[in-house]
Amino acid sequence: MSKNTWYNKELSFINNNIRYYQQMILLSTDPYQRMFYEGLLSNEMRRFYYKQWHINCMNNPSNREGENTHVNQREFTLEELAQYDGAGGRPAYVAVNGIVYDVSLDATWGGGTHFSLYAGRDLSGAFMGCHGGRTEILRNLPQVGVLKLNEMSINCPIRNLKTITARKIMDLALEKIKNASVKKVNLIWLEATGCAGNIISLLNAENPDVIYLLDQMVTLKYNNSLMAAEGESAFQQFLDTLETEFILVVEGAVATKDEGLYTIIARYQGELVTAMEAVKIAGERAKYVVTVGTCASYGGPSAARPNPSQSVSVPQLLNKEVIRVPGCPSHPDWAIGTIANLIAFGKPELDAQGRPIMFYGITIHDQCTRRSYFEKGIFATKLGDRECMFKLGCRGPVTRTDCPVRQWNGYVNWPIEDNTPCIGCAQERFPDGMGPFVRY
């Protein structure tokens, strides 16, 4: 079968999916179900356009940008491109949509960096995200070559960008902290209405571990589970920290029924202190508010139907920007990475829901090791099968985290690799909107 026939078959397969999702959107009576299929549809549309563009490139390389000034120029592999990172006086090259541009003399690319991007990479995804694909911006840049087509086909530029950027930002932040060029900050970690699963998950951190977090990065002023102080003196520490510059981390939703009496976190001078009160007071004064876990970020299991404690998420309670680090629990790297970024560089780049793009920029489905089964329409019929678990209810297509590349428990495995469909635990409306978790 020729390459073109193969790609056309793929296009018609994607087309079938698109038609199926469109029908399901029309038939959906439940808003969550409709959202689920809308998410799938938008992913599939993106895939369709990407494939079409790729076929165009295969048939006519000069179509990569509608120009042909790069024909006969050098072909770069991603490895070769990485050598032109603009550091140490080296030239700075970047690839966009298959064309390699020299940005060494561009004023906005000093030292091979451009905002939080780095030269020496395929930045097609970032270019699309930041400049909406307006290639006229690139016209004045010298074109020095093209990316090899096979490099482009096996490396999704968006996925690479997210993975490399997350790793690089973490490394840079930790290096800055290690060189003592930034100072430790005070941290209040409140446990509101939840299972304390996020602080337990944090204790599993490995790179860096929780000792490093406490020794080098933050001064933990208040946390129910980890602090040595207890009783009134513990809460006094909380109150004293309010007068300093601090980061507030909240895990757990906030119970609001009966003025928050369903979650008491302290007794101070004879009065009960509710989590709701504590989150409000500290939230107003904190330099940054970070919600770790899905309960604090979106309500999660604590606010699931019938929600007897009338729990709400932290963003619903506070009239202030909140950085969401969801997950049930949140991966320790997501929590520590976000804190490291805040200390070293300030607020990380966030998506529309306030999640750091470096961890939540792409769906599980886009990076899943079973994706090729999905594309060929080969589905698991029971748990334990090695194929795509979409028809068993996998929520990977609508869940944005980097679980497939980061992995869990010391970076050894993740749910789908362990034959468990993704249940969408890091996503808004989990768990009510994500069930049934397994469907036969």
Ligand code: SF4
């Ligand atoms: S197992 Fe889930 S995430 Fe993986 S390809 Fe299938 S539907 Fe997508």
